[in-house]
Amino acid sequence: MRNRNILSWVTVSLAGLSLLLVLANIVLAVFNAGAQGTVAERQQFIGEQTEFRRVGELLVRSLVAASASTKDPQLAALIAKHGVSATPATDPTPGVRK
Numbered sequence: 001m002r003n004r005n006i007l008s009w010v011t012v013s014l015a016g017l018s019l020l021l022v023l024a025n026i027v028l029a030v031f032n033a034g035a036q037g038t039v040a041e042r043q044q045f046i047g048e049q050t051e052f053r054r055v056g057e058l059l060v061r062s063l064v065a066a067s068a069s070t071k072d073p074q075l076a077a078l079i080a081k082h083g084v085s086a087t088p089a090t091d092p093t094p095g096v097r098k
Helices: 002-070 073-081
Strands: none
């Protein structure tokens, strides 16, 4: 009789422990999903910033080339005001033939 009580107590304890582990797994899965969402948003932001930086660089190169080709003093002053050299170092549109 005593062995049955001990066996019942062990069985109930293991069942309770299993339930606690399942609940812990659910909580961790929800936390992990939230963390993955945050990481994905940051990764997208970083990717967009790189793309915007490239567009900005191409825009500045195009403005420098336009300033050099048109000899526009206002455009040259605007470019110089922002600390950019008004002489084009490279072709603003690489790979495009004129």
